[in-house]
Amino acid sequence: MNAGAATPTQDRGRQRRRALSSMLGWIASGLAFVLLAFALLDILHTVFVRGFAALNLQLFLTPTSGIAGGLLNAIEGSALITFGALLLAVPIGVLGGIYVSEFGREYFARAVRFIADVLVGVPSIVFGLFGYLTMVTALGWHFSLAAGCITLAMMIAPYILRTTELALRGVSGELREAGYALGASQANLVLRVLLRECAPRVLTGILLAMAISMGETAPLIYTVNWSNYYWNGHLTHESVAYLTYVIWSFINEPFSSAHALAYAAALLITLFVLLITLLARLSLSRLEVRRSS
Amino acid sequence: MRPGDALFRVIVTAFAALIPLILLALLAFLVHDSWPALRFNGIEFFTRNAWNLGNQYGNPVTVRGEQVMPGASFAILFLIVGTLASSLIALLLAVPLGVGAAVFLAEAVPPRIRTYASLLVELLASVPSVVFGLWGYVVLIPFLSRHVYPHMARWLGFIPFFGPPSGSGYGLLTAGIVLALMCVPLIAANLREAIENTPQELREAGLAVGATRFEVVRKIVLPRLRLPLIGVSTLALGRALGETMAVLMISGNALNILPQNIYSPISTMASFMVSQLDSALQDPTNMAIYGIAEIGLALLLLSLLVNALARLLVPRSLSA
Numbered sequence: 001m002n003a004g005a006a007t008p009t010q011d012r013g014r015q016r017r018r019a020l021s022s023m024l025g026w027i028a029s030g031l032a033f034v035l036l037a038f039a040l041l042d043i044l045h046t047v048f049v050r051g052f053a054a055l056n057l058q059l060f061l062t063p064t065s066g067i068a069g070g071l072l073n074a075i076e077g078s079a080l081i082t083f084g085a086l087l088l089a090v091p092i093g094v095l096g097g098i099y100v101s102e103f104g105r106e107y108f109a110r111a112v113r114f115i116a117d118v119l120v121g122v123p124s125i126v127f128g129l130f131g132y133l134t135m136v137t138a139l140g141w142h143f144s145l146a147a148g149c150i151t152l153a154m155m156i157a158p159y160i161l162r163t164t165e166l167a168l169r170g171v172s173g174e175l176r177e178a179g180y181a182l183g184a185s186q187a188n189l190v191l192r193v194l195l196r197e198c199a200p201r202v203l204t205g206i207l208l209a210m211a212i213s214m215g216e217t218a219p220l221i222y223t224v225n226w227s228n229y230y231w232n233g234h235l236t237h238e239s240v241a242y243l244t245y246v247i248w249s250f251i252n253e254p255f256s257s258a259h260a261l262a263y264a265a266a267l268l269i270t271l272f273v274l275l276i277t278l279l280a281r282l283s284l285s286r287l288e289v290r291r292s293s
Numbered sequence: 294m295r296p297g298d299a300l301f302r303v304i305v306t307a308f309a310a311l312i313p314l315i316l317l318a319l320l321a322f323l324v325h326d327s328w329p330a331l332r333f334n335g336i337e338f339f340t341r342n343a344w345n346l347g348n349q350y351g352n353p354v355t356v357r358g359e360q361v362m363p364g365a366s367f368a369i370l371f372l373i374v375g376t377l378a379s380s381l382i383a384l385l386l387a388v389p390l391g392v393g394a395a396v397f398l399a400e401a402v403p404p405r406i407r408t409y410a411s412l413l414v415e416l417l418a419s420v421p422s423v424v425f426g427l428w429g430y431v432v433l434i435p436f437l438s439r440h441v442y443p444h445m446a447r448w449l450g451f452i453p454f455f456g457p458p459s460g461s462g463y464g465l466l467t468a469g470i471v472l473a474l475m476c477v478p479l480i481a482a483n484l485r486e487a488i489e490n491t492p493q494e495l496r497e498a499g500l501a502v503g504a505t506r507f508e509v510v511r512k513i514v515l516p517r518l519r520l521p522l523i524g525v526s527t528l529a530l531g532r533a534l535g536e537t538m539a540v541l542m543i544s545g546n547a548l549n550i551l552p553q554n555i556y557s558p559i560s561t562m563a564s565f566m567v568s569q570l571d572s573a574l575q576d577p578t579n580m581a582i583y584g585i586a587e588i589g590l591a592l593l594l595l596s597l598l599v600n601a602l603a604r605l606l607v608p609r610s611l612s613a
Contacts, residue, residue, distance in 0.1 A: 018508065019505065022507035022508060025510075026397075026401060028393055029392075029393040029394070029396040029397040029400075029401070030393075030397050030401065031393070032389065032392075032393025032394045032397065033393065033394040033398065033414065035390065036390060036394050036414045036417065036474070036481070037413035037414060039417065039474050040413055040414070040416055040417050040420070041413070043417075043420055043424065043425070043428045046427075046428050046432050047424060047427070047428070092311050095304065095308035095309070096305070096308045096311065096312055098305045099302075099305035099306050099308065099309035100309060103302070103306070108306075108309075109309070111313065112310070112312050112313060114601075114604060115312055115313050115316050116312050117600070117604050118316070118597055118600045118604060119312065119315060120600075121531045121532070121535075121600035121603070122319070122593060122596050122597070123536070123537065123563050123592055123593075123596055124535070124537065125535065125537045125563045125566050125567065125589070125592070126323075126535070126592055126593045126596070127319070129323070129566060129585065129586060129589040130318070130319050130322055130323065130589075133322050133586060134318075154315050157311070158312055161309070161312060185295050185297050185301075186298045186301060186302075187297050187298050187300075187301035188297075190301070214421075215419075215420075215421025215422070215423070215424070217422065217537075217538045218422075218537035218541075218567055221567055221570065222570065244421060244538075247426075247427055248423050248426065248538060248542065251427055251430060251431070251542075262427065263427075266423075266424050266427050269421055269424065270420065270421070273419055273420070273421060274416065274419065274420075277416065277419040278412070278416075281412065282408075
């Protein structure tokens with residue numbers, strides 16, 4: 001473009017057009033942000049306002065009966081399912097993550113990493129179907145706590161593996177070199193030094209995996225189904241209750257008592273998941289600020 | 294190698310080997326259990342709209358070597374269309390919104406409050422699917438069906454598929470909007486990080502030749518991020534394809550019909566698997582369950598394909 005050919009007026013016109021289109025660009029990007037933030041706040045507003053209105057002490061003291069009653073059996077079931085899934089998935093994810101990070105150049109490690117990434121994207125309902133076909137029917141466990149825990153564990157283990165791997169890779173190379181120079185064995189170095197150094201980030205991954213399993217519904221419909229009672233101590237042959245089922249199922253009932261339970265369950269799940277996520281994210285960002293400064 | 298290290302290595306390798314085993318197990322059992330359906334349905338599974346359990350009170354008949362109830366047929370073209378259409382709408386909405394929010398957060402928000410402002414977008418990712426469904430059901434659908442869709446149908450009717458009838462609010466566009474909200478954080482978070490990591494010299498060079506700050510973003514920063522954006526959008530597509538509960542609660546759960554316009558009820562493969570579970574369990578020949586397994590297998594293969602593609606495009610990012 002030959003600026004010399006333009007008269008000062010044309011030049012000023014073009015300047016103004018560019019300034020205007022830049023301004024419009026900022027406004028558009030700001031609007032995108034505002035729209036998304038508004039959606040999040042509206043979701044939280046809906047859940048919190050209606051959820052708090054539905055809260056009462058009975059919810060925490062009694063189990064559901066039909067589409068009324070309390071939520072204690074569902075709270076208990078959600079906790080059990082999440083705990084069981086983590087119990088199985090954490091060893092697999094953390095130890096697998098150590099392998100992928102510390103032996104990362106091996107062909108098999110690269111394959112594991114790729115497969116874990118792909119598995120993170122597989123729809124949860126597919127895991128649920130797998131759990132149904134294998135554990136619920138083929139093994140004859142029926143809808144049960146064990147089937148739900150194993151199904152969720154299969155879902156979140158690849159996620160924990162990847163977060164653990166990234167955490168370990170974030171540890172500085174000097175620490176490894178110092179460890180080896182002192183004659184530490186690899187096992188000692190990884191377990192006593194590296195893992196301790198990046199423990200907050202490993203924990204963050206586990207917390208986020210916990211939030212994922214806490215909020216899951218579809219795979220549990222296929223593997224745990226629903227029960228109006230407390231857990232009776234059996235791992236198989238007995239289904240349990242869980243909060244997300246209440247949300248999905250009770251909101252479709254025509255009674256306001258059922259709706260109240262659904263809103264209360266939504267409040268509990270959302271509050272819990274949000275707190276975990278915030279804890280994980282904010283502690284992580286604080287950690288990174290400390291490291292970089 | 295020391296003996297302790299050898300043992301360490303064997304243990305961590307064994308645990309890591311469980312991950313490929315999960316994938317193999319998924320594939321093996323889904324193929325095994327959908328085998329009768331694959332034989333009974335053939336290629337018509339994907340080309341016709343006919344999900345019909347048959348006469349549940351009749352006596353099972355043998356068709357193509359498989360026991361089924363009389364009149365049963367299993368074909369899911371409407372699910373393929375519903376899945377692809379809702380996911381594509383979600384992507385069409387999520388990409389511009391995600392890019393816009395990422396630009397705003399990375400370039401216009403002061404670093405001091407950026408972490409907190411980003412949470413307002415990125416926390417959308419941690420809202421459980423069923424809570425999105427609840428919100429869609431009690432807030433979004435009444436609002437859209439009363440105040441938005443009728444006007445869209447009237448004023449945008451000249452665009453194909455936008456005309457009336459504007460429907461009940463349960464349908465394709467509602468599902469697309471909610472799916473977009475669910476996968477936009479993935480795009481926004483990854484892109485924001487990439488924009489922040491753009492070398493400062495490039496911006497300075499742009500500003501030095503007289504570009505405005507927005508022109509620097511649009512013409513220098515964003516064009517460099519085209520490939521990562523395509524990768525992360527593919528990842529988001531994978532998410533949208535398999536989303537279950539929210540879609541189940543807001544899509545209208547159409548059976549055997551194709552959407553007539555963007556307001557029409559639909560079902561997706563994932564949502565259909567949940568909505569049909571109860572009736573499939575009633576089928577004494579089990580063919581309905583095999584049919585659901587075939588849907589699951591198709592969904593698994595589709596998501597493997599999309600996610601593998603995304604991984605090859607963005608080799609080093611974690612889908613957080």
